[in-house]
Amino acid sequence: MIEVSAKLIGGPIFMPGSKVGCCITFTHPPLPSDSRSQSNNDVLENLAWASVQINCLCLTNDSINFPSVMCVTKDEKFLGNSETSFAPCLTDNGHVVLSTKPKILFCDVGLSPGENKSYLYSETLPNDAPPSYKGHLVKYAYKITVGMQRLNSPIKLLRVPIRVVVIHGLTEGVTCENSIDLSPSNPFLESQFKHEECDMALQILQNITAKRSPNFYNITNSRGKVARFCLFKQAYRLGEDIVGTFDFEQTDVSCIEFTVSLQCEEAVNKDFIAVSPRPRKDNVSIVSYNTQHQFCANTLKSFLQLAIPLNVTPAFSTLLVCVKWRLHFEFVTSTKTSGERLDETKEGTCWTGPEHVDIETMVWDLPIQIYPSSLSVRPSLMTSDGCGGGPLRLCA
Structure with a gap:
């Protein structure tokens, strides 16, 4: 029996163009103290091979015709089956839109009881990689898949989920703004340009x-x-707060109440929407997150504060979907005075609320820009299919 664990280097959050590092450890647990002594050949565990690959799966609902040009593993279905071939996405639902080249960690490795061996896997994400996203119409999910096999045994897979975030509109600009380095360079040394580009972004x-x-x-x-x-x-x-103020002084229309919502607009390219005999609007989905509601009759000033959740996806755009953020305002206004005067005293004027008010409702949308937060996250340890369960065991 061999236990396999994976530890992400630098945390589970990455950017397109950055390096993904993962330390993969293969361990043969020590034998119980009361077990009988056996020969070295009897207790030695052998692995035929192990390979690693990064994949991004895209899932859509039934109203979307997924474009075939976005699939990158069209021939994976001809590889046979998942028991004899390393096809990480063969049994998964969805479409593979990104797939790195598989890297072989080792071939024919033997482990004695109590022995372990670690291997460092490193891969650079493409600059045009889509971000991790879980929407109502489209979903993008990343995973590092470690495949391994013993002789005369089926392949076992260890899946480690990662999150990819995109700085919309910045990554491309950073590449163009950098000047060309004309100084002599060694072609056999790894360039530090990509690291500098990420830091600059x-x-x-x-x-x-x-x-x-x-x-x-x-x-x-x-x-x-x-x-x-x-x-x-x-x-x-x-994770930041959206802060704003309302000023109701020197206005022509009386505002009774208002509602402000933080909304995410998910719009799918109309070219990929399935044809329907009835008119429908399946290419747009709007989700509200935090909302602030307030009565503001006879109020001169008011305050707005909405928190941006940490688990949402910033704005991005791909060939299939475009995600934007906005503040959605709803105002309830009245054409009449908001109360009736009772009497006047030295302290001031007393008013009473009306029994009936003629109201009108108006809406307004204000686009805003939301970007990722800091990427410095503690390293994470995965010992199962990314669910935090027990270690993945390979048994004879």
Whole structure:
């Protein structure tokens, strides 16, 4: 029996163009102390081979015709079966949109009781890799698959999930802004350009999301000004709070209440939507996350604070789907005075609420930019199919 464990180097979150590191350990547990003494050939465990590969699976709902040009493993179905061939995605649902070249860790390795051997797997993600995403219409999921086999035994697979995040609109710009290095270089040494490019992208991201440049918006309808909204910045990182203020002074329309929601808009390319006899809008899905609702009748100023969840996916765009973020506003307005005057005293004027109010509802969407947070995460240990269960065992 051999136990296999995988430890991600640098954490489970990566960027396109960055290196994925994984330390894979094969262990032969020690024999019980009360076991009978046996020859070395009887207790030695042998593995014929082990190989590693990174795959990205794309899953869609029934209303989407997945484009065949995005599949990268069209011939995997001709490899036979998963018991005799290393085909990590042969039995999985979905379409493989990214697949790295398999790397062989070893061939014909023997382990004595209590012995273990570790191997370091390293692979660079393509620059055009899509991010990890779990939407209503489209899903992208990454995994590192370790395949291994003993003689005359079926293949065993260890799957380690990873998360890929994309800095939308920044990675391409970083490559273009870098000047060409004309100094002599050794072609046999690994270039540090990709590491510098990743660090520069994170630095640009830090500069963009740290800027505070208040933007003011006059919200109006057909009868005049409803409110003035101030958003302190347009770019945010995962886990940050969206902060803004409402000013209801010097307005033409009385606002009774408002609702603000943080929404994610998932739009699938219409070219890939299945033809339906009835008109429908299956290519767009809108999901609301955090919402703030407030009554603001007779209020001069109000405050907005919405938290951005850490587990959502920032904005990105692929050939199949485009994901954007926005603030969705709903205002309830009235054309009449919000109360009736009772009497006037030295302290002020007393008002009473009306029994009936004629209202109108208006909506407004404000696009915002959401970027990834810091990628520095503790290394994680996976000893099963990424579910945190017991170790994967290879038995004779």
